[in-house]
Amino acid sequence: MSIASNIATFEQQLVGTSARLVVVTKTHPVERLQEAYAAGARIFGENRVQEMAAKQPELPADVEWHQIGQLQTNKVKYLAPFVHTVESVDSLRLLQELDKQAARHDRVIRGLLQFHIAQEATKTGLSLSEAEEMLQSAEYQALRHVRLTGVMGIATNSPDEDLVRGEFRQLRGYFEHLKKTYFVQDEEFCEISMGMSADYAWALAEGSTLIRVGSAIFGSRA
Numbered sequence: 001m002s003i004a005s006n007i008a009t010f011e012q013q014l015v016g017t018s019a020r021l022v023v024v025t026k027t028h029p030v031e032r033l034q035e036a037y038a039a040g041a042r043i044f045g046e047n048r049v050q051e052m053a054a055k056q057p058e059l060p061a062d063v064e065w066h067q068i069g070q071l072q073t074n075k076v077k078y079l080a081p082f083v084h085t086v087e088s089v090d091s092l093r094l095l096q097e098l099d100k101q102a103a104r105h106d107r108v109i110r111g112l113l114q115f116h117i118a119q120e121a122t123k124t125g126l127s128l129s130e131a132e133e134m135l136q137s138a139e140y141q142a143l144r145h146v147r148l149t150g151v152m153g154i155a156t157n158s159p160d161e162d163l164v165r166g167e168f169r170q171l172r173g174y175f176e177h178l179k180k181t182y183f184v185q186d187e188e189f190c191e192i193s194m195g196m197s198a199d200y201a202w203a204l205a206e207g208s209t210l211i212r213v214g215s216a217i218f219g220s221r222a
């Protein structure tokens, strides 16, 4: 199957849902991103800062670049001129650095709070109480150049549907709690980024608004 037909298949599955496709392009050369763009893809996800910064000038300006991997504060400056959404916000310190660097470019960077929902200890992310502590802090409330637009999570890598769907449901529950407690007036706080190649169908069934799909479009990564 070609990249174009794989993307078309995904887009078809999203018709009638409120979800959008993040095409995860990490490790793939620019030519394949251009092919995906020609097939209609407009949201690209990368997890390495240098790689995203190198690819960005090679693609049209209307691409929405999403950082989906852990982001070190010392690398924020390389993404700040163009990144649309950092899906992996896991600390106040990172938000503060995003705010500072976005201000230098006179722009606003969107962020998703990444939650730890999987059983594997290695998968990073916030707990609900850590996120709430951050949202209640004066330091967070002073930020003007970052805007939180939702939540993100990575489920356990498992074929157990009940387990994985339960984790997605938990993430959605976090989203709903935060929405009604901190963002009730804020229409832009609307994203639940969950679901990858192996589990996107379950994520959609649990209310995902952004599925992040790499290998099901490009084949497995080298």
Ligand SMILES: *Cc1c(COP(=O)(O)O)cnc(C)c1O
Binding pocket: 024, 026, 047, 068, 069, 154, 195, 196, 197, 198, 212, 213, 214, 215, 216
């Ligand atoms: C790599 C990656 C994906 C895509 O994974 P596939 O299994 O290739 O679809 C999604 N989300 C994150 C955070 C990733 O790092």
